[in-house]
Amino acid sequence: MNPKTNSTVIETALSGVDLIAQPLLNKGTAFTEAERDAFALHGILPPSIGNLDDQVRRRLTVLRSFATNFERYSFLRDLQDTNETLFYALLIRHIEELLPLVYTPTVGEGCQRFSEIWRRPRGLFLSYPNRHRMRDILADPRFDQVRVIVVSDGERILGLGDQGAGGMGISIGKLSLYTACAGIHPASTLPILLDVGTNNQERLDNPLYVGWRNPRISGEDYEAFVEEFVSCIAERFPNALLQWEDFAGANAGRLLARYRDRLCTFNDDIQGTAAVAAGTLMAAIRVSGSSLTEQRVVLVGAGAAGTGIAGLLVQAMMDAGLSQGEARSRFYLIDSKGLVAHGLRPVEGERAQYAQSAEAVADWQLDQAGRIELLDVVRNARPSVLIGVSGQAGAFHQAAVRMMAEQVARPIIFPLSNPTSRSEATPADLVAWTEGRALIGTGSPFPPVPFGDRLIPITQTNNSYIFPGVGLAVLAVHARRISDAMFMAAGRALAELSPARNDSHAALLPPVDQLREVAIAVAFEVARQAQTEGLGETCGDEELRQRIQDLVWEPVYRPYRRV
Ligand SMILES: O=C([O-])CC(=O)C(=O)O
């Protein structure tokens, strides 16, 4: 194996079915006559010799013929495990059509039904019963080139909750985007699922379930297991990037805080979501003609993503001149117990920093349960920005959105929960309730919404605009750590690329088919920030551009030489 990044000739000792069985080396019908001679492939392959273009066309035709997106997802997963070059060529050339299959929303169903379609191993399952073998499992020389790892414990998959071992689907999907959007070589990526059991009774009762059939371990056992995992990763991959994905709220924040100074690591749901929300917000306020420091932000969902967004935006407001106290007072966090405010209820954890004071809400209306709900927050706080990371479909209800639209000319509304079924509101409703004035960003993709004689584009405000570029930056300058300022740089770089800069009717973020250009621009700014903070190797801008470019792997068939 060991194909070198973009090297022209690949040397391999494999031949015949062994060569074809390697997804990174397999070319299927595109093996040439000379290669069929040299690698003993005659007879194994049908006689017609094709090429990548033919293969992309053929697969696309088959893909489109399926009845459901889940079948398409499953077909693509199979293709990834049999011919990765073709998988990525297809994905990159048809990214707008395929991204929603490989990633949100369909990846959600892919995780829920993971056991049904499990066929070939991809990535690593590190299960609790195997905890003493972790070091040995990771020692496999197949992983020598690994530079980017995505790990999940499957407890909070998108807004779909605990999927146990099915969470592997999310680690695989995220890493596919590192390759599709940033050109990170597939051989340098490793999806990992920490299988610590599941509390999802449907999974536990399902005879097909492939995970460890046990309730989740928690407390000290869980902490010790994760500690062992991190120690093994730090030892085996001292220069790799470790991305935490879809851990449940309390674990997500705590693990990030514990490990962010020990290795090069970040949590995508906290920091990636925050950066894309901040970048899209900066683009939106330019359209609305207001400034960041004037915004009043209501956040529905006060878990790790919510406090991550608040944290980054508070910092951005402080960079723009507000004091910390002033900046924090602009935020209204709402969780399942209503507004997070002192005097009304116990307030603890990260969210306490953003709790409104008892005086500020003294004469606000409480509901029968003694809570302050969204409608009363909107009535009293008069927000200009409403962001949802709650996983609750319908949380942005008509009365609240209509009231917001009476109070501000261009309400900025981002229902960010995934997949589509968990979006806090549909863009069509938001457009209708605000007479087309809302500036909308959604976590999952939505089609444009017709309004009067125009079509309003709906911006997909998804982490995929951020993390691929962050990964590229880390590799380009061998970053040792990842700071919040690096995510701020990513958000700002993204805002600079907004099509709405030149046309206020355009989308807030570039279209999905420009994700590769976005990743390169984001990588450059993130890498420079790492250099400024002394967290990565320094070099001039020209060299940095070249380093980034040199990392970008293209899915094309390269010639092979037998060794
Ligand atoms: O995967 C996505 O689309 C965004 C994300 O991290 C999440 O919703 O957990």
Ligand SMILES: [Mg+2]
């Ligand atoms: Mg996530």
